[in-house]
Amino acid sequence: MPNKLNRRQFVAAGAAVGVFARGPQVITRGVKPVVVAAGNGNRSKNSAGLTCVAKAFKMITEGSDVLDACIAGVNIVELDPEDTSVGYGGLPNADGVVQLDASVMHGPRKSGGSVACLEGVRTPSLVAKKIMDETDHVLLVGKDAQRFARLMGFTIEDDLNTPKSRDLYLEWKRRTDPEHYLNPKDRAELGYHVALEMVAEGKIDPDHFHGTINCNAVNSKGEICGTTTTSGLAWKIPGRVGDSPILGAGLYVDGEVGAAGSTGRGEANLLTLASFQIVESMRQGMHPKDAGMAALRRIKSQTISKRLLNRRGEPNFNVNYYIVNVKGEYAGVTMYNSNGMSSFAVCNEKGPENVKLEALLNGSAND
Numbered sequence: 529m530p531n532k533l534n535r536r537q538f539v540a541a542g543a544a545v546g547v548f549a550r551g552p553q554v555i556t557r558g559v560k561p562v563v564v565a566a567g568n569g570n571r572s573k574n575s576a577g578l579t580c581v582a583k584a585f586k587m588i589t590e591g592s593d594v595l596d597a598c599i600a601g602v603n604i605v606e607l608d609p610e611d612t613s614v615g616y617g618g619l620p621n622a623d624g625v626v627q628l629d630a631s632v633m634h635g636p637r638k639s640g641g642s643v644a645c646l647e648g649v650r651t652p653s654l655v656a657k658k659i660m661d662e663t664d665h666v667l668l669v670g671k672d673a674q675r676f677a678r679l680m681g682f683t684i685e686d687d688l689n690t691p692k693s694r695d696l697y698l699e700w701k702r703r704t705d706p707e708h709y710l711n712p713k714d715r716a717e718l719g720y721h722v723a724l725e726m727v728a729e730g731k732i733d734p735d736h737f738h739g740t741i742n743c744n745a746v747n748s749k750g751e752i753c754g755t756t757t758t759s760g761l762a763w764k765i766p767g768r769v770g771d772s773p774i775l776g777a778g779l780y781v782d783g784e785v786g787a788a789g790s791t792g793r794g795e796a797n798l799l800t801l802a803s804f805q806i807v808e809s810m811r812q813g814m815h816p817k818d819a820g821m822a823a824l825r826r827i828k829s830q831t832i833s834k835r836l837l838n839r840r841g842e843p844n845f846n847v848n849y850y851i852v853n854v855k856g857e858y859a860g861v862t863m864y865n866s867n868g869m870s871s872f873a874v875c876n877e878k879g880p881e882n883v884k885l886e887a888l889l890n891g892s893a894n895d
């Protein structure tokens with residue numbers, strides 16, 4: 529599947545649903561609307577041929593609520609069985625169960641919601657939104673989150689694995705063969721090592737190992753919102769919660785300042801609350817790119833555990849941020865862009881495109 533809709537396809541897709549027939553009608557009142565997302569935000573497509581960022585942009589320029597637009601965008605990725613990092617068909621945990629995390633934040637409403645370890649619902653971002661809208665709480669987890677989702681009318685499925693995610697799980701299981709590793713520490717390390725081996729062999733998309741999608745958008749009125757949704761770390765210990773549903777870690781939005789969200793090693797964000805830090809740096813006047821680089825530098829300096837360092841003594845993992853401020857300035861930054869090919873998704877009045885992520889460090893995480 530091509531990664532990118534070219535301008536002609538984008539306009540054609542819009543025309544097919546009657547929106548871009550007269551060309552994009554973008555009303556700007558000081559702020560140029562823009563949607564930014566992780567790279568998979570310009571890959572999976574809906575039946576109208578729109579990717580996450582294109583769908584969200586179309587909705588915000590037609591006047592939809594910015595958070596509803598971001599969620600409608602990530603729903604395309606959550607429902608795509610080919611994306612093994614998010615929603616339906618996300619890579620399962622170490623017991624073969626798909627457990628999903630998601631969060632949403634609404635800038636103008638100064639509100640948010642999130643869900644963790646949710647099983648059986650393909651679109652956890654919509655459950656997070658329901659928690660924000662229908663309860664006095666921010667975060668629900670596990671079986672009780674599933675019960676809440678059932679109450680809210682979501683369909684609960686027995687198993688969100690697809691043949692693809694199940695095959696990959698069985699391969700991992702076969703290689704790790706836990707019966708032979710009595711020491712749980714060695715077993716966990718072997719499991720992690722084997723998973724990285726499967727990434728190196730091209731069996732798992734590197735972006736899908738800690739895979740996730742984050743999508744943030746600002747409209748012409750400067751209203752800003754975001755969402756992050758994920759199946760989390762592949763083969764994680766059951767019950768592991770990553771950064772995606774933790775406000776301040778995998779997502780943070782301040783309606784007066786901007787939004788930041790992340791993909792990559794969630795534990796690094798949980799230990800630094802990097803998305804919150806990025807928004808606070810923007811509050812002090814930093815450009816989104818500088819704010820993102822500052823967060824990456826902090827993670828680099830906080831990473832001192834030997835098992836997390838490569839031969840150069842730098843982090844042996846990647847982490848990425850997608851950032852937009854209320855002026856419509858944006859950036860996508862990463863710890864490493866080793867092959868120079870890693871990109872993030874952007875959609876503005878020019879249509880959807882893949883933009884290269886700017887890296888803090890040279891080389892690759894595993895050199």
Ligand code: GLY
Nearest residue numbers: 760761770792794
């Ligand atoms: N960033 C996704 C995760 O670590 O769960």
